[in-house]
Amino acid sequence: MLAPSLPIVIADDSLLARKVLAKALPEDWRVEISYASNGREALTLYRAGRAAVMFLDLTMPDMTGFQVLEELQHEDLNSFVIVVSADIQPLAKERVRTLGAVAFVEKPVTQEALLPILKEYGLYG
Numbered sequence: 001m002l003a004p005s006l007p008i009v010i011a012d013d014s015l016l017a018r019k020v021l022a023k024a025l026p027e028d029w030r031v032e033i034s035y036a037s038n039g040r041e042a043l044t045l046y047r048a049g050r051a052a053v054m055f056l057d058l059t060m061p062d063m064t065g066f067q068v069l070e071e072l073q074h075e076d077l078n079s080f081v082i083v084v085s086a087d088i089q090p091l092a093k094e095r096v097r098t099l100g101a102v103a104f105v106e107k108p109v110t111q112e113a114l115l116p117i118l119k120e121y122g123l124y125g
Helices: 015-024 039-047 065-074 090-098 111-120
Strands: 006-011 031-036 053-056 080-085 103-106
Touching: 006 015, 006 039, 015 111, 031 039, 039 053, 039 065, 053 065, 065 080, 065 090, 090 103, 103 111
Parallel strands: 006 031, 006 053, 053 080, 080 103
Antiparallel strands: none
């Protein structure tokens, strides 16, 4: 019997970045993808149970990835949040870890960068 699909959210204000990330996911990974173009949409999807895993950009209008992580902490974060960002400053990386993100992946995202993280947390493979 097939395992149920894992609900994931890809949150990025760039349509292109959302597409690139979706293509970087393992082809045989059984997931149901929801897309968010800003932090508020990402939180709405999370609250609706659609984000067992969330791929989160840091720089978005309306609500940044940092603000989303802060909000998730107040709501007993029960999602694997993987930050995907071009902001590779050590301070940004340290801050997202402090706020509960399990990993930080630089843009542009590749499957080679994602696979070890997904396997490490038992999400794939």
